[in-house]
Amino acid sequence: MRSQRTCPNGHTYYKTSDCPTCPVCEAVKKPAGGFLSLLSAPARRALASKNIQTEKQLSQCTEKEILALHGVGPAAIPVLKKALQEKGLTFKK
Structure with a gap:
């Protein structure tokens, strides 16, 4: 209802x-631009809760750590990988 x-x-x-x-x-x-603008509001809030605002900060996390955040689903991972790749970065291994 x-x-x-x-x-x-x-x-x-x-x-x-x-x-x-x-x-x-x-x-x-x-956000008007940047990788955060490509994500859903729950995913943006999840990253903000861990103070992740840049690709460099994102690259210091593993893919598994990001997926474990409430609000980040599997659909966000390709978007995040592409954003990292464009900056010459990857998720932490």
């Missing part, structure tokens, strides 16, 4: 899950 909610910033939205994240606020937070 969809429920109407209002976030602390005053945005009204509907959600079917218990997730408290406001989609309007998330859209505003989405």
Whole structure:
């Protein structure tokens, strides 16, 4: 069942899950460029929770560590690998 909610910033939205994240606020937070702009909001939040904001920081993690983060699914890995490759980097072995 969809429920109407209002976030602390005053945005009204509907959600079917218990997730408290406001989609309007998330859209505003989405980066305009860079590898983070290619990821879903949950994946971006998961990387941010580990203070991963650059490809260099990402390269210091293993693929398994990134997949273990809540919000990062298998679909994000090819995007992240490509972003690393474009910078001449890879996931830590």
